[in-house]
Amino acid sequence: MKLYSFFNSSAAYRVRIALAIKGLDYQSEAVNIRVGEQLNPAYRQLNPIGLVPALVDDSGLAFGQSLAIIDYLDRRYPQRPLLPQEERARATVLEIALAICCDIHPVNNLRVLRYLTDELGISEAQKKTWYAHWVEQGLAAVEKLLEKADSGDYCVGHAPTLADCCLIPQWANALRMGCDLSAYPRCARVYLACNALAAFIAAAPEQQQDVIPA
Ligand SMILES: N[C@@H](CCC(=O)N[C@@H](CS)C(=O)NCC(=O)O)C(=O)O
Incomplete structure (x- = not known):
């Protein structure tokens, strides 16, 4: 998996925590939002909203929105669940x-x-x-x-x-x-x-x- 991230983006930080809690390996790709890299057309192909983070999973599926990414990870990798069943x-x-x-x-x-x-x-x-x-x-x-x-x-x-x-x-x-x-x-x-x-x-x-x- 690849996470498009910026070090002090709090939305990307949410996803990094989830990945680390679950012990998942991933590659990190920096998107410098201070200089507008989130608006580059190539990045917007992955995340049309033009915000970080975006995740590309092992099948090549790309999507943004940190909560959608964490929900996806939680369902796909159920170890150490982040959303209670109850x-x-x-x-x-x-x-x-x-x-x-x-x-x-x-x-x-x-x-x-x-x-x-x-x-x-x-x-x-x-x-x-x-x-x-x-x-x-x-x-x-x-x-x-x-x-x-x-x-x-x-x-x-x-x-x-x-x-x-x-x-x-x-x-x-x-x-x-x-x-x-x-x-x-x-x-x-x-x-x-x-x-x-x-x-x-x-x-x-x-x-x-x-x-x-x-
Ligand atoms: N709802 C989005 C918010 C993403 C977001 O706002 N990301 C910020 C960094 S924390 C960003 O990319 N900001 C760049 C900008 O405002 O242009 C999510 O949860 O992923």
Whole structure:
């Protein structure tokens, strides 16, 4: 399999965690989103949306959307499942994952931030305020969802799930952007516990071949 990835893309990071938890071998192909490689026609053949990640599986099937990729991997390689079978636990995992992937991440994506600064002319300071606002709203909700789920070291239950695959990259992004995360102790506990696991360490941005030092 080949994963088209960028070291600090949180959507690609989700998939890297899933691949590592499942112990799957894959080739990594860097797509530098800072210089627009995600918009190259050859890449858009693989992922018409023009965002990373994209996966090409061992049969040559190519597709994007990190959650679709993780769901595919989970069904195809059922070892260490990332989505519980039990309906209520599954709904809780998806609720947390989607709160991050649909409600926080898209409004703070690179293309949105660049549109705000380059087309609408907002300042760097206003961009930071925008970013922190949506992180704050979103993580406050996630913190409540974790409380409802009675989270511990993981968002739901006693092993990492899709929810953890989504929370850790989102948290890492928020840290990188200098957001105040002190109001979310349950999220912080999950972040610390997951980051002690080999799969999460291997998937981290600083471990990727295409890392660009800050
Ligand atoms: N819903 C997509 C989101 C993918 C996404 O937004 N990727 C970002 C990096 S985290 C990207 O490619 N950004 C480039 C851009 O905004 O132009 C997924 O989950 O795969």
